[in-house]
Amino acid sequence: MAESRPTDVAALGVPDVVARKGSGTPLVMVTAYDAPGARIVDDAGVDLILVGDTLAMVVLGYDDTLHVTIDDMAHHTAAVARAKPRALVVGDLPWMSYHVGLADTVQNAARLVRAGAGAVKLEGGRKRLDAVRAILDAEIPVMGHVGLTPQSVHALGGFRVQGKTIDAARAIVDDAVALADAGCFAIVLECVPDAVARLVTDTVPVPTIGIGAGRHCDGQVLVFHDLLGLQDWLRPKFVRRYGEFYTEGVDAVSRFAADVRAGRFPSSEETYHVADDVTAALADGARAAELDEGADTVDV
Numbered sequence: 001m002a003e004s005r006p007t008d009v010a011a012l013g014v015p016d017v018v019a020r021k022g023s024g025t026p027l028v029m030v031t032a033y034d035a036p037g038a039r040i041v042d043d044a045g046v047d048l049i050l051v052g053d054t055l056a057m058v059v060l061g062y063d064d065t066l067h068v069t070i071d072d073m074a075h076h077t078a079a080v081a082r083a084k085p086r087a088l089v090v091g092d093l094p095w096m097s098y099h100v101g102l103a104d105t106v107q108n109a110a111r112l113v114r115a116g117a118g119a120v121k122l123e124g125g126r127k128r129l130d131a132v133r134a135i136l137d138a139e140i141p142v143m144g145h146v147g148l149t150p151q152s153v154h155a156l157g158g159f160r161v162q163g164k165t166i167d168a169a170r171a172i173v174d175d176a177v178a179l180a181d182a183g184c185f186a187i188v189l190e191c192v193p194d195a196v197a198r199l200v201t202d203t204v205p206v207p208t209i210g211i212g213a214g215r216h217c218d219g220q221v222l223v224f225h226d227l228l229g230l231q232d233w234l235r236p237k238f239v240r241r242y243g244e245f246y247t248e249g250v251d252a253v254s255r256f257a258a259d260v261r262a263g264r265f266p267s268s269e270e271t272y273h274v275a276d277d278v279t280a281a282l283a284d285g286a287r288a289a290e291l292d293e294g295a296d297t298v299d300v
């Protein structure tokens with residue numbers, strides 16, 4: 001892997017993302033949480049990298065996303081930004097970073113921008129319009145997120161598909177329209193039936209990016225660890241795995257352990273050597289030291 005990445009390819013900006021609405025080429029967004037992950041997804045040519053609060057679950061080992069703080073998100077956004085990706089980096093505002101007051105909300109969004117994000121994402125519809133407007137007023141682009149909003153896991157009674165009744169579906173459409181009207185440049189649709197995603201996509205003038213929302217969206221997003229099979233214990237219906245990195249990782253580390261235990265690692269080629277005369281002098285020195293030591297220890 002090259003140490004410094006090419007700088008001659010123009011980075012993607014918010015207007016480029018908005019222009020993709022209706023272009024016929026769906027947007028591709030993948031999450032990343034550190035520099036190597038960002039390099040992988042950027043070299044694969046994704047359009048957007050989401051530093052998602054799924055960090056809590058797939059990297060930090062929590063059962064839900066409620067445990068990450070703005071400090072955690074800024075730390076990981078900075079790691080992703082250090083990879084200098086061409087893709088637009090979107091920093092996810094975690095739970096309680098935009099629920100308390102507008103000044104606090106704007107400061108938290110600014111922390112993600114200072115860490116290297118080109119936009120922020122927050123969950124919720126009409127309830128969050130004041131937060132969206134305040135962040136936009138500070139010139140920070142905002143991505144919306146409706147449908148299953150994992151930060152509301154307790155209020156929703158679990159991670160469940162949303163919008164299955166007419167009223168619930170209408171509420172999702174109304175939320176998305178309100179977010180777009182307020183100025184969100186794109187909207188994530190999570191775990192909603194495809195008919196609902198289609199209606200939202202046909203109604204709002206900004207790109208929709210689906211996860212568990214079927215094909216009628218302007219783009220798709222998957223979590224890095226799901227896509228690569230880096231975690232074996234959670235397999236939502238909407239995930240398609242393009243790798244089995246967890247299994248491959250266990251296999252690789254098992255082979256390393258077996259080689260160490262059998263004395264096959266390291267080999268001579270994997271070892272630093274000195275010239276023979278230095279080796280000989282070192283051996284002589286050790287022998288002399290042994291003799292000295294023998295002379296010092298006189299039996300009484």
Ligand code: KIV
Pocket residue numbers: 031050051052053054055092188190211221223
């Ligand atoms: O945090 C995240 O990774 C997300 C995606 C699931 C859209 O919000």
